[in-house]
Amino acid sequence: MLTIAILGCGSRGRTYSRFAASLPDRYEIVAACDLVESRAREVSCHGKGQAAPVFLNDRDFFAAGKLADLVVIATQDRDHYSHASQAIALGYDILLEKPAAQTLEECEDLDRQARAAGVKIGLCFVLRYTPFYRTVKAVVDSGRLGTIISIHASEGVEPYHQAHSFVRGHWAKSADSTPMILAKCSHDADLFCWLANSEIRKIASYGGLEFFRKENAPVGAPERCSDGCPHSQECIYDAHRYLTDKRSWLRMVLDGAETASDEDIKKFINTSPWGRCVFHCDNDVVDHQVIAGEMLNGITINFTMTAFDFGRSMEIYGTRGVLKGGHAWRSANAFELSIRDHASGQTTEIPVEHPDESEYAGHGGGDFGIVDSLDRLFGEKGSLPPGLDGLAGHRLALLAEQSRMMEKP
Ligand SMILES: NC(=O)c1ccc[n+]([C@@H]2O[C@H](COP(=O)([O-])OP(=O)(O)OC[C@H]3O[C@@H](n4cnc5c(N)ncnc54)[C@H](O)[C@@H]3O)[C@@H](O)[C@H]2O)c1
Numbered sequence: 257m258l259t260i261a262i263l264g265c266g267s268r269g270r271t272y273s274r275f276a277a278s279l280p281d282r283y284e285i286v287a288a289c290d291l292v293e294s295r296a297r298e299v300s301c302h303g304k305g306q307a308a309p310v311f312l313n314d315r316d317f318f319a320a321g322k323l324a325d326l327v328v329i330a331t332q333d334r335d336h337y338s339h340a341s342q343a344i345a346l347g348y349d350i351l352l353e354k355p356a357a358q359t360l361e362e363c364e365d366l367d368r369q370a371r372a373a374g375v376k377i378g379l380c381f382v383l384r385y386t387p388f389y390r391t392v393k394a395v396v397d398s399g400r401l402g403t404i405i406s407i408h409a410s411e412g413v414e415p416y417h418q419a420h421s422f423v424r425g426h427w428a429k430s431a432d433s434t435p436m437i438l439a440k441c442s443h444d445a446d447l448f449c450w451l452a453n454s455e456i457r458k459i460a461s462y463g464g465l466e467f468f469r470k471e472n473a474p475v476g477a478p479e480r481c482s483d484g485c486p487h488s489q490e491c492i493y494d495a496h497r498y499l500t501d502k503r504s505w506l507r508m509v510l511d512g513a514e515t516a517s518d519e520d521i522k523k524f525i526n527t528s529p530w531g532r533c534v535f536h537c538d539n540d541v542v543d544h545q546v547i548a549g550e551m552l553n554g555i556t557i558n559f560t561m562t563a564f565d566f567g568r569s570m571e572i573y574g575t576r577g578v579l580k581g582g583h584a585w586r587s588a589n590a591f592e593l594s595i596r597d598h599a600s601g602q603t604t605e606i607p608v609e610h611p612d613e614s615e616y617a618g619h620g621g622g623d624f625g626i627v628d629s630l631d632r633l634f635g636e637k638g639s640l641p642p643g644l645d646g647l648a649g650h651r652l653a654l655l656a657e658q659s660r661m662m663e664k665p
Pocket residue numbers: 263264265266267268269289290291292295312313314330331332333335353354355380381382439508619
C-alpha cells in the first residue's frame with residue numbers, strides 16, 4: 257500500500273486523486289491541501305473510509321511533517337520549486353507536476369537536492385504512460401527500426417485550447433508560469449530524450465507570438481466577448497462556446513463546473529479571464545515554435561509546435577525501418593501507427609488501444625497510466641532512482657527557449 261498526500265487539489269490534483277481512489281488495494285490518500293477548502297475537501301473524500309485530514313495552506317501542510325510515502329505536487333508552475341524543495345527536506349518521494357521549476361538552474365538544483373536526500377522525483381510525463389507512446393517505445397527498444405538516425409515530432413495545440421490555456425489562461429504569461437516550450441511541450445521534449453535514450457548536445461530554436469495580438473483584433477472587437485462583439489457569430493474563439501460545445505473545458509477553471517447552470521457560466525464569461533477577447537489579453541507566450549537539435553548519441557531531432565493544428569504526430573527514421581504515427585483526426589483519442597520496413601518495402605499497421613476518455617482529463621490514457629504505475633515507480637522496490645527523473649527533457653526545452661530568445665541570422 258502506497259500512502260499519498262495531495263498538495264494542490266485543482267484540476268490535476270483532483271484527476272490523480274480520483275484515479276488513485278479507484279485502486280483502493282494499492283493506494284490510500286491520507287492528506288489533502290489546497291487554499292480553496294472545497295477542493296481540498298473533495299480530494300480528501302477520495303481517501304478510504306473517512307475523509308483524510310485537510311490542510312488549507314502549504315505552510316501548515318509542511319509543518320505537519322511527513323504524512324505519506326508520496327506527495328503529489330499539483331500546485332501552479334511558479335510554486336513547484338519551493339514546494340518540491342520543502343517536500344525533499346521532509347524525505348517525501350514526489351510525483352511533481354511538470355514543469356519541475358521555472359529555470360534550468362532550479363531544475364538542476366532539485367535534482368541535486370533529491371540525490372543528496374535519497375528522494376525520488378517523478379515528473380507527470382503522462383504521455384510515457386499512454387498506450388500510443390508505450391507502443392512506440394517498445395518498437396524502438398525492440399530494434400525493429402534498426403539504429404535510430406532521426407526523430408521528427410509535432411504538436412498541434414489546437415486553436416481553442418491555445419486560447420483557453422495560453423492566451424486567456426494560467427499559462428499565458430511566461431513570467432507567471434514558464435515559456436510555452438516548457439509549459440506545453442515539456443512532454444515532447446521528454447519524449448525525445450526518452451525515445452532516443454539520450455540527452456541534447458546542440459539545439460537551435462525559432463518562433464514567436466504571431467496571431468493572438470492586439471493588432472489582429474477584427475475591427476470593433478471589444479475587450480470581452482460579452483460586450484456585444486459584432487464578430488461573435490463567426491469568431492471561433494467566442495467565449496460563449498463555453499455554454500455549448502466547449503463546456504467540458506470549464507471543469508479545469510470553474511469550481512462546480514459539472515453542475516453549473518447557464519446563468520453561472522454567463523457570469524463566468526462576463527467576469528473571468530476566460531471571457532476576454534483573445535486579441536485583447538496580456539499573453540506573451542508563443543503560438544508557434546520550431547526546434548532543431550542533435551542528441552549526444554548523434555540522433556537528430558526536429559519539432560514543430562503550433563496553435564493551428566490538432567494533436568501530436570511523430571516520425572522515427574531508423575536504418576531498418578521508419579515509424580509514423582500520431583493522433584488520427586477522426587477522434588480526439590484515436591491514434592494511428594504504422595511501420596515501413598526498408599528491406600521488404602512492406603508497411604504494417606500497428607494497432608493502438610484507444611482510451612475512451614475526454615481529451616484533457618485523460619491525456620490519451622496517460623493520467624490513469626501514471627497513477628497505475630506509481631507503486632512500480634515509488635514502491636519499496638520501485639524502479640525510479642533518487643534524483644529528478646525527466647531532467648534531460650527539461651534541459652532540452654529550456655535550452656531551446658534560450659536559443660529562441662537569442663538574436664540569430
Ligand atoms: N501533466 C500534464 O499534462 C499537465 C496538464 C495540465 C497542467 N499541468 C500542470 O499541473 C499543475 C496544476 O495545474 P491545474 O490545471 O491543476 O491548476 P489548478 O489551478 O486547477 O490547480 C492548482 C491548485 O493549487 C492550489 N494552490 C495554489 N497555491 C497553493 C498553495 N500555496 N498551497 C496549497 N494549494 C495551493 C490552487 O488553489 C489550485 O486549486 C500546473 O503546474 C500545470 O502546469 C500538467
